[in-house]
């Protein structure tokens with residue numbers, strides 16, 4: 001009786017946040033190069049989703065892992081003084 005598993009390989013779904021076994025998680029690769037004005041194939045994101053959940057599967061196609069420009073601000077420090 002020495003067949004003790006160290007731990008199942010699990011991943012968290014990027015859509016619903018559930019932690020699922022490896023077999024239930026699929027990855028969709030989305031090319032996000034266009035967002036940065038880069039040639040296609042430069043930047044890719046891997047979105048994990050529950051492959052047994054149609055809702056996760058669909059949302060994964062349009063999921064943006066890298067947050068938009070929320071909170072971004074330009075700093076204009078002239079350093080005058």
Ligand SMILES: [Zn+2]
Nearest residue numbers: 013016050056
């Ligand atoms: Zn999910």
